[in-house]
Amino acid sequence: MSTSPDRYLDQAVDHALRGPDRDRNPRVGCVLVDTAGTVVGRGHHGGAGTPHAEVVALTAAGPRARGTTAYVTLEPCNHHGRTGPCAAALHEAGVARVVYAVPDPTEHATGGAAWLAAQGVPVEQHDHAQAQALVAAWARAAVLGRPHVTWKIASTLDGRVAAADGSSRWITSPEARHDAHALRSCVDAIIVGTGTALADDPALTARTPDGSTLPRQPLRVVVGHRDWPGGSRLSEGQEPALHLRTHDPFEVLDALALLGVHSVLLEGGPTLAGAFWAVGCIDELLVYLAPALLGTGRSAVPDLGITTVADTARLELADVDRVGPDLRLRLLPQPVTDHPPAAPAAALATEPTPPAPSLQED
Template identity: 50%
Template structure:
């Protein structure tokens, strides 16, 4: 299974550049098990991983085994079907780590088998308890988690990001928050921003901080590719001069959507229906939302079962007062607490980045009635 783990490594190179498409890696092995070609999907509209690997292999692809992280596509979009490319190249065996859940592109396994190609469907082996299959299927699912979750659920993967103090504050009592975290942490945030296709913030954050919400380099220059900026603004309070509305040179043409309750729909509290908003983003082919603030919006998304991952940049300072990373949530007792799984710990300068994974729901069912003192100032 070493070739499949290598294919997963290759797939990961496309993270952040292929959206709204999946990341995919492919390794071609000759009959003696030697690698004759490798490839990964590098950008939406570009050659798929199988086509890149086949080009690298040339004639050595005839009689080879293709090891792929995702079922070869079976349709013609901006590129032709990878199923046909494999057949034309003379590949005789294919190992598939994950089946394609998108009905439009699915069916590659069946089509290859119908054409006489031997296909090893690893999810079948994993379902039977084969430990090696379970390992590679899990790795292939993880590297492609954003796209797979978005397609299966009909809404984007949501990453909640916050820079906090040791006591969980995102600002001081007087509202100052620049800068809680260090330059290395802020640089890593821009790496994260570059890997998503949507950045979301509440109108309270826009009113308090007037953020630009763009991807920038260390010198402050905007990147060529910019995510869609979404402001969750129930009543349309975003100022006309707000920097998040800037689509000029300083924002590299980044687009902005001011999402109001009138346009998206409102929940029982009269605020923007977050489930409806994410569903609409899914319809617009948005796969990965980075939720940047504020505390009320973050708590509402967590309560609605919409947060898949939480990235916390913890600075070695304590305030003792000021707004917390989550405010106005619905959890009223410990048994209702949202429990995450620690995925990764990394250090950036004096700060520590903690990554947690959460179990989410497709419908965003709330955990209970609103708690006392819920404010709508952030949404």
């Protein structure tokens, strides 16, 4: 039997899921519960520029909000944006207690819990796995100031993504490919370069083992200047692929952030990933490693400009699992402290880059 906080936070999560899947703001839900345990108000955030979940719930409850406990999936905000601070709205409505699941990680909105406590309103943070999962991608992006980027690689043991003749289907097993499709359905966007779009004509959809499309589909993004031909699979579907005509990773991520993208999967060739790596915009690597050798062929990793072992790019092995006959490794780049930070986006157009390649795979 669920405890009361879990029970009501479950309901708040259910309402939060009614909000837009891809938006600049997180999905948030709120329920107001009176002293008899009756829910008197429910609300969810409908997207950037609309009232926050707490305000929607307060409006629904009206005078019955006084004396209630508010169960909210995310800490009530404490800032004036296009809407007022939710912490103040809850206090003004006479809410007697606030239970929230996830602390707000943003500098401009955090502090609502502390503000309410200072006004004499009891506040409790209650861990809730579903609420945490609901905002995980948004929270990572909020801390980074841009979408979170995962570089996905499927390679042989000797780091090859294609044979000498260019063939690459299939290096990894059906189980690994199905696992990767499940990953696609969890991210907000998939990015490839125009070189991959022209060479492979990928669909970039998330599919089940029988080929059916999964309910949740990522935004498909192609980066580069060249057009792909009419009839391409990237032009099919309810939402054709977005074409960003740039070679600048910062411009790509800025454009996607404006579209409410919080998580990105790089599925293009090594040139595309190398450009993101060169400017410090790779947050994790997901490597599907097949127990196979090619000896020659296209490398999974481009020239990173590393000329000595002392400068080796070290990775932290965060997780490893077996997927069919293959291994799936999740790796985190180790922070570099003895090198200058990457050049800002504006400088990339005028300053020469190190030997790592640009997006000009096209």
